[in-house]
Amino acid sequence: MRPGAEVRSETLANGLRLLVQEVRTVPLVSVWCWYRVGSKDEGPGLTGASHWVEHMNFKGTKRISRDDIKGSIERYGGFWNGYTWIDQTTYVQTATRDALDQMLFVESERMHHCLYEPADCDSERTVIISELQGGENDPDTLLDIELTATAFKAHPYRHPTIGWQSDLEAMTRDDLYGFYRRYYVPNNATLVVVGDVDAGDAMRRAEAAFGAIPAAEAPPRLRATEPPQLGERRLTIRKQGTTAYLKVGYHAPAVGHDDFAPLLVLDAALTGAKGLSLWSSFRGTPPQRRSRLYRALVERQLASAVGGMYAPTAHPFLFTVSVTAAAGAAREEVEAATLAALDAARDEGITAAELARAKRQLRARMVFEGDSVTNIAHQLGFFATVSELDTWFDMPARIEAVTADDVARVAAGCLGAGNRTVGWFLPA
Amino acid sequence: MTGAPGRPAPVRRALANGAAVIVQEAHTTPAVSLNLSIDAGSVCDPASAPGAAHFLARVLDRGTSRRSADAIAETCDGGGVTLGVHATRHTLSLGCTCLAEDFAAMVDLLADIVRDPLCPEAEVEKRRRQILTAIRQDDDSPAARAIERLNRLLYGAGHPYGRRVKGTAASVEGMDRGALLDYHRHRVAPSALSVVVVGDVAADAAGDAVAAAFDGWQAAPAPPPDVAPPPAAAGRRRDVVPMPGKAQVDLAYGFAAVARTDPTYHAHVLLANVLGQYGMGGRVGRSVRERQGMAYYAFAGFEADRIAGPLIVRAGVNAANVRRALASIDEVVAEMGAEGVTEAELEDSRRYLVGSLPRTLETNAGTAAFLQNAERFGLGLDYDRRLPGLLRAVTRDEVNAAARALLAPERAAVAIAGPVAADGTEPAAADGAKPGAAAGAGETAAGAGETSAGAGTAGS
Numbered sequence: 001m002r003p004g005a006e007v008r009s010e011t012l013a014n015g016l017r018l019l020v021q022e023v024r025t026v027p028l029v030s031v032w033c034w035y036r037v038g039s040k041d042e043g044p045g046l047t048g049a050s051h052w053v054e055h056m057n058f059k060g061t062k063r064i065s066r067d068d069i070k071g072s073i074e075r076y077g078g079f080w081n082g083y084t085w086i087d088q089t090t091y092v093q094t095a096t097r098d099a100l101d102q103m104l105f106v107e108s109e110r111m112h113h114c115l116y117e118p119a120d121c122d123s124e125r126t127v128i129i130s131e132l133q134g135g136e137n138d139p140d141t142l143l144d145i146e147l148t149a150t151a152f153k154a155h156p157y158r159h160p161t162i163g164w165q166s167d168l169e170a171m172t173r174d175d176l177y178g179f180y181r182r183y184y185v186p187n188n189a190t191l192v193v194v195g196d197v198d199a200g201d202a203m204r205r206a207e208a209a210f211g212a213i214p215a216a217e218a219p220p221r222l223r224a225t226e227p228p229q230l231g232e233r234r235l236t237i238r239k240q241g242t243t244a245y246l247k248v249g250y251h252a253p254a255v256g257h258d259d260f261a262p263l264l265v266l267d268a269a270l271t272g273a274k275g276l277s278l279w280s281s282f283r284g285t286p287p288q289r290r291s292r293l294y295r296a297l298v299e300r301q302l303a304s305a306v307g308g309m310y311a312p313t314a315h316p317f318l319f320t321v322s323v324t325a326a327a328g329a330a331r332e333e334v335e336a337a338t339l340a341a342l343d344a345a346r347d348e349g350i351t352a353a354e355l356a357r358a359k360r361q362l363r364a365r366m367v368f369e370g371d372s373v374t375n376i377a378h379q380l381g382f383f384a385t386v387s388e389l390d391t392w393f394d395m396p397a398r399i400e401a402v403t404a405d406d407v408a409r410v411a412a413g414c415l416g417a418g419n420r421t422v423g424w425f426l427p428a
Numbered sequence: 429m430t431g432a433p434g435r436p437a438p439v440r441r442a443l444a445n446g447a448a449v450i451v452q453e454a455h456t457t458p459a460v461s462l463n464l465s466i467d468a469g470s471v472c473d474p475a476s477a478p479g480a481a482h483f484l485a486r487v488l489d490r491g492t493s494r495r496s497a498d499a500i501a502e503t504c505d506g507g508g509v510t511l512g513v514h515a516t517r518h519t520l521s522l523g524c525t526c527l528a529e530d531f532a533a534m535v536d537l538l539a540d541i542v543r544d545p546l547c548p549e550a551e552v553e554k555r556r557r558q559i560l561t562a563i564r565q566d567d568d569s570p571a572a573r574a575i576e577r578l579n580r581l582l583y584g585a586g587h588p589y590g591r592r593v594k595g596t597a598a599s600v601e602g603m604d605r606g607a608l609l610d611y612h613r614h615r616v617a618p619s620a621l622s623v624v625v626v627g628d629v630a631a632d633a634a635g636d637a638v639a640a641a642f643d644g645w646q647a648a649p650a651p652p653p654d655v656a657p658p659p660a661a662a663g664r665r666r667d668v669v670p671m672p673g674k675a676q677v678d679l680a681y682g683f684a685a686v687a688r689t690d691p692t693y694h695a696h697v698l699l700a701n702v703l704g705q706y707g708m709g710g711r712v713g714r715s716v717r718e719r720q721g722m723a724y725y726a727f728a729g730f731e732a733d734r735i736a737g738p739l740i741v742r743a744g745v746n747a748a749n750v751r752r753a754l755a756s757i758d759e760v761v762a763e764m765g766a767e768g769v770t771e772a773e774l775e776d777s778r779r780y781l782v783g784s785l786p787r788t789l790e791t792n793a794g795t796a797a798f799l800q801n802a803e804r805f806g807l808g809l810d811y812d813r814r815l816p817g818l819l820r821a822v823t824r825d826e827v828n829a830a831a832r833a834l835l836a837p838e839r840a841a842v843a844i845a846g847p848v849a850a851d852g853t854e855p856a857a858a859d860g861a862k863p864g865a866a867a868g869a870g871e872t873a874a875g876a877g878e879t880s881a882g883a884g885t886a887g888s
Contacts, residue, residue, distance in 0.1 A: 077783015123721030131724035240673025289501035364508025
C-alpha cells in the first residue's frame with residue numbers, strides 16, 4: 001500500500017479540504033480544523049493578531065454561548081485546545097465517537113460565526129499580556145524570542161507568535177475581527193477527522209456542517225524572503241536570574257526543501273531525535289546521551305542540559321541549539337565547546353554509526369508519535385497546512401535515503417559562522 | 429480495559445520475591461511502554477539527606493556491574509528510547525516506550541539498572557552538578573517557588589511534603605556514592621516493585637520475560653515509610669517570595685485535602701473539577717480569567733497519595749492584580765464552601781471524568797500509568813470498569829460535605845512569588861519588572877498544560 005493510502009481526501013465546493021482516516025482501535029474521534037494563517041501573516045502593528053484571534057474563537061458564536069464552546073465537548077469526556085505558531089492556527093477536539101456531530105458543529109461555528117464582543121476583546125487582551133509575561137518569567141523563552149528577532153531582519157518570522165506587548169496594547173476589536181474574516185474562510189482551511197468513524201459517513205457529516213459556509217476571496221500570501229545572512233550576529237541579555245543560557249541559531253531550510261531530511265538527521269546526531277510532531281514530540285527529553293552536544297557539554301559538566309530544535313516550517317526558519325550552562329561553568333568554555341562541536345560537524349560531517357543511530361531514532365520516534373487518534377490527525381493537518389500531505393507520507397523514505405555525504409553537505413552549508421546568531425542570557 | 433473494546437484483560441502475576449508484574453496487550457502501534465514503580469520516593473529520604481531519592485534517580489541508569497553508562501546510553505539511544513527515571517514524593521519510577529523489537533533488550537536493561545546499580549563516582553559528580561543547576565533554576569521560577577512555599581505552609585518545613593524532592597544545595601553537596609548505594613540497599617527491593625508492560629507483545633511471553641529478569645532478585649523487604657498526616661489547618665497562612673526581576677506573579681492557594689484511600693476521594697476529585705478544571709478552569713478560571721481577564725492560567729489541581737494530598741488553586745497574574753485575584757479566589761472558595769456545587773455542575777464534571785477514560789487509556793503510556801496507579805492502591809485490574817460507577821455514585825451531598833469541610837478562605841494557605849514587595853503588594857517603584865520583551869514560541873488557548881513548539885533545552 002502506498003504511504004497515505006489510508007487517508008481519504010476531498011475538497012468541498014467552497015474550498016474546504018477534508019481529510020479522513022479510519023482508526024478503529026478505540027471508540028474515539030479526533031477533529032482538527034486548520035487555518036493557513038500564523039504569526040508570519042501579521043503586518044507591523046498587528047503582531048500577535050493570529051494568536052489573539054485564536055483566543056477570541058473560544059469566546060462564543062452566534063449559536064454557541066461562551067461557556068458552551070468549551071464545555072459542550074467535555075460532557076462527552078472530550079478534550080479541546082488550540083494553538084498558533086508561525087505558519088498555522090489550529091483547533092482540536094477529541095472525544096467519544098458519539099460527539100462527532102457536536103465537534104463538527106463547534107468547528108463550523110468557529111469558522112464563520114464568532115462574535116468578537118468588544119468587552120471580550122478587552123478582557124482577553126489582559127489574559128494574553130499575562131501569557132506573555134508568564135513566558136517572560138522563563139529566561140530560556142525570553143532568549144529564544146530575542147535570538148529569533150536578531151536572526152531575521154526581513155521575514156516576519158522575526159516576531160514572536162504572542163506578539164510585541166506594544167501591539168497587544170494597541171490593537172482594536174476591528175483589527176482582530178478583520179483578521180478573522182480575512183483568514184477564516186473555508187478555502188483557507190483543512191478539516192481532519194481521525195478515529196472510529198466510517199470515512200464516507202464522516203465526509204457526509206462534515207459536508208453537512210460546513211457546506212453552507214461561502215467561499216471567500218483567497219487570503220493574501222506573504223512574499224517576503226529573508227536575505228542571506230552576511231556575518232555572525234550576537235546578543236546578550238543581562239537580567240536577574242540564577243542560571244546562564246546559550247542559544248545558537250542557524251538559518252535552515254523549509255520542510256519542503258531537499259535538505260530538510262539530511263538536516264533532521266544532523267540534528268538527531270547532534271542533540272537527539274525529537275520526531276516530527278510539534279504537538280507530541282517536542283516536549284520532554286529526546287534520546288540524546290550519545291549525541292555529540294550532550295557528550296561535549298553535559299558529560300564534560302559544562303552544561304546541565306542541551307537541546308536542538310529543527311521544526312518543519314513553510315519558509316526557511318532556524319535550526320537552534322540551546323544550552324543551559326552548568327552552575328559554576330565558565331561562560332567562555334561553554335560557548336567554545338558548543339561552537340567547536342558544531343564547527344566539527346560542519347567541517348567533517350557525522351560518522352556512519354551516528355548516521356545509523358540517528359535514522360533508527362527517527363524511525364522509532366515516528367512510530368511513537370502515532371500512538372493516538374489526536375496525534376495521527378495532527379500530523380495530517382499540520383503537513384497539509386504547512387507543506388503538502390505527501391511531504392509527510394514521503395518523510396520516512398526521505399529519511400531512510402539520507403547518506404553521510406548528504407549530511408556533510410547540508411552541515412557545511414548550514415553551520416557556517418556567518419549564518420549563525422549567538423545569544424546569551426546572563427544572570428545580572 | 430474500556431480504552432479498547434476487544435482488548436484482552438490485563439494479566440497480573442506475583443513473583444516469589446514479592447514483585448508484581450502486569451501485562452496488557454495493545455497492538456495499535458508496534459511499540460511497548462514499560463512502567464516500573466518502586467515505593468521509594470522522597471518520603472523515604474533520610475532526615476539527614478533530603479534529596480537522596482532524587483539523586484539516586486539521576487544516577488541509577490549511569491552504570492551497573494555489567495554495563496557502563498555509555499553502554500546503557502547506547503542501548504537506549506540506539507532504539508530511540510528516552511528512559512525516564514524519576515523520584516516523586518512516594519515513588520522511584522522508571523518509564524520508557526520502545527519499539528516492540530527492542531522489548532526484550534529493554535526489560536533486561538531495566539532489571540539490571542534497578543537491581544544492580546553501581547553509581548560510579550564520576551557519574552555521581554556529574555549528576556550532582558546537574559542537580560545543583562536544576563535547584564538554581566527552581567530558585568528562579570516563581571511557579572516552583574510558590575508551590576514549594578505553599579507545601580511548606582500546609583505540611584510544615586520538617587515534613588517530607590514540606591521539602592523539595594530535589595533536596596537542598598547543601599544536602600546535594602553533602603551526599604556521596606555511599607549514601608546513594610545505602611539508599612538503594614535499604615529502599616529498593618522487589619517487595620516494593622511493580623512492573624507494568626503495555627503494548628505490542630504477547631502477554632504470556634512478556635510476563636515470562638519480566639519474571640525471568642526479576643525472579644532471582646532477593647533483597648530484604650523495605651520497611652514502609654512512616655509519613656505523618658498534615659497538621660490541622662491553623663487559620664489563614666501566607667508566605668511571600670519577592671522576585672523583583674520577574675514579569676509576573678505566581679499564586680498558589682490551597683488546603684490539605686484527603687488521602688487516595690479516603691472514602692471521600694472521588695467526591696474530592698469531582699469537587700476539584702468543578703472548582704478549577706471543567707471548561708476553562710472551572711469556577712476559578714471563569715472568574716479570574718474569563719470574566720476579569722487577569723490571568724492566562726487560573727485553575728485547581730488535586731493529587732492524593734498515602735496521606736492527605738494538597739488541593740491547589742494556581743494563577744499567574746500581574747503584580748498589580750495580586751490583591752484582586754486573591755479576593756476573587758477567596759470569593760469562589762467561600763461560595764463553594766458555603767453553598768456547594770450545583771447539580772448541573774456536578775453532572776457536567778461526572779460526565780467529563782467518566783467520558784475521558786477512553787482517552788486516558790488510549791495510549792500505551794496512559795494505560796501503563798493507569799494500571800500502575802491501580803496496583804499501587806490495590807484498586808484491581810478491573811478498576812477502569814469500576815471507576816465510572818464510582819464516579820456516578822458520588823452524590824451532591826457528598827461533594828458538598830467535602831466542600832464544607834475543606835473550602836474556607838480563613839483556613840487557606842497562600843503563597844505569592846514574583847515581582848512583589850515582602851507584604852505581597854506591588855512594589856511602589858517597579859524595579860525591573862518591565863513590560864516590553866515578549867514571550868512564547870508556541871501558544872495555546874488552554875491554561876493548564878498543552879502547548880506546542882518551543883525551542884527549549886532538555887536533559888536528564
